[in-house]
Amino acid sequence: MSYTSPATLVQAARLINDDEGAIYIAGGTDLMVRRSLGIDKTTHLIDLSAISALRGITLNSETLSIGATTTLAELASSSAVRSHFPALAEAALSIASPPIRNSATVAGNLLCENRCIYYDQSEAWQAAAGGCLKCGSEICIATGSTKSCYSVFISDLAPVLIVLSAQVEVLEHDDFAEDEASPTSVLSPRITSKPVEWLYTGDGLDPHTISKRDIVTRILIRTLDPTEHPIFFKKLRPRASVDFTNLTVAMCRMRDGTFTLAASGIGPGPAVLRNAESDDAEVLAASLLKQTMIIDNVSYRRAYRKDMLRETIAEGLHFLAQKPL
Numbered sequence: 001m002s003y004t005s006p007a008t009l010v011q012a013a014r015l016i017n018d019d020e021g022a023i024y025i026a027g028g029t030d031l032m033v034r035r036s037l038g039i040d041k042t043t044h045l046i047d048l049s050a051i052s053a054l055r056g057i058t059l060n061s062e063t064l065s066i067g068a069t070t071t072l073a074e075l076a077s078s079s080a081v082r083s084h085f086p087a088l089a090e091a092a093l094s095i096a097s098p099p100i101r102n103s104a105t106v107a108g109n110l111l112c113e114n115r116c117i118y119y120d121q122s123e124a125w126q127a128a129a130g131g132c133l134k135c136g137s138e139i140c141i142a143t144g145s146t147k148s149c150y151s152v153f154i155s156d157l158a159p160v161l162i163v164l165s166a167q168v169e170v171l172e173h174d175d176f177a178e179d180e181a182s183p184t185s186v187l188s189p190r191i192t193s194k195p196v197e198w199l200y201t202g203d204g205l206d207p208h209t210i211s212k213r214d215i216v217t218r219i220l221i222r223t224l225d226p227t228e229h230p231i232f233f234k235k236l237r238p239r240a241s242v243d244f245t246n247l248t249v250a251m252c253r254m255r256d257g258t259f260t261l262a263a264s265g266i267g268p269g270p271a272v273l274r275n276a277e278s279d280d281a282e283v284l285a286a287s288l289l290k291q292t293m294i295i296d297n298v299s300y301r302r303a304y305r306k307d308m309l310r311e312t313i314a315e316g317l318h319f320l321a322q323k324p325l
């Protein structure tokens with residue numbers, strides 16, 4: 001196994017171009033666990049953490065910019081984030097434990113692998129159980145399906161960023177390839193900006209739209225006063241100290257009345273309702289569930305998570321109704 005630590009985006013993109021077995025690593029809190037289980041078998045780790053262009057949080061009158069390798073601890077303690085987007089700081093602070101938040105990064109959280117009690121197991125366990133679909137076997141242990149994987153999307157930052165209509169900037173591998181003739185040219189004009197939900201396919205087998213060779217460079221959020229966009233954030237899990245989410249809901253009502261709801265923990269990708277018109281929790285929960293499929297593959301049972309989705313949305317509607325705009 002080899003390890004390299006490029007200082008620039010150009011060096012990183014060139015390293016990954018040259019090695020089929022390479023993968024980017026940031027904090028390593030997701031990737032190294034998968035490697036220790038034998039799920040990830042890449043042979044070359046390209047560490048993005050020394051690239052200064054990927055670091056830091058800056059705020060101006062129009063945009064909050066969050067560098068991809070900003071850690072969750074830095075995000076949670078940033079005065080710019082806490083004053084303008086308190087729900088984002090709350091979401092960051094809800095993730096894992098302090099030592100993990102000191103390493104785990106924002107882009108790593110958006111791109112961490114889906115989870116399932118049958119997938120996040122050692123090679124020995126997989127061999128004894130006959131393997132799961134996401135690990136290359138023919139049948140999903142959770143559902144018996146030969147086609148679909150419902151491993152769970154667990155990012156807690158994503159629902160908040162989605163309701164804030166945040167954009168993600170991505171340096172796409174193909175863009176870099178065109179630049180090879182001119183290695184000193186500036187890459188930033190080639191960086192594309194897309195809504196955060198664009199990152200997700202909704203397919204548990206291959207949950208991300210970006211290739212392993214693309215680099216997320218930063219997240220951009222339009223600067224708003226928090227009173228203009230109250231956000232409700234709530235997360236359900238057995239132990240608040242360190243467990244992964246079993247259901248995360250973010251809801252936001254903008255001053256113009258637009259209402260957006262996003263959830264993780266209930267299927268292979270984020271479930272999103274934009275410009276939702278109903279204020280009935282039952283209707284909103286049913287609309288979200290039409291986009292996804294909750295199965296028994298995390299700590300809490302399917303029926304309980306469905307009930308809690310409706311209850312959490314009802315709590316969110318009540319919370320938002322108390323906030324004057």
Ligand SMILES: Cc1cc2nc3c(=O)[nH]c(=O)nc-3n(C[C@H](O)[C@H](O)[C@H](O)COP(=O)(O)OP(=O)(O)OC[C@H]3O[C@@H](n4cnc5c(N)ncnc54)[C@H](O)[C@@H]3O)c2cc1C
Pocket residue numbers: 023024025026027028029030031032033048068069094095096097100103104105106107108109110111112113154155156157214215216217242243244245
């Ligand atoms: C015990 C534990 C509890 C957790 N609980 C929660 C929780 O409750 N909620 C939650 O949301 N998360 C939770 N997590 C997941 C955690 O948020 C992620 O592990 C972390 O954010 C990943 O960030 P990282 O920098 O360590 O990513 P890495 O492990 O370094 O990378 C993860 C993936 O992202 C890719 N990647 C990273 N950065 C980039 C980039 N800039 N461009 C392109 N690709 C990139 C890597 O190639 C890799 O595939 C938990 C993790 C642990 C270990």
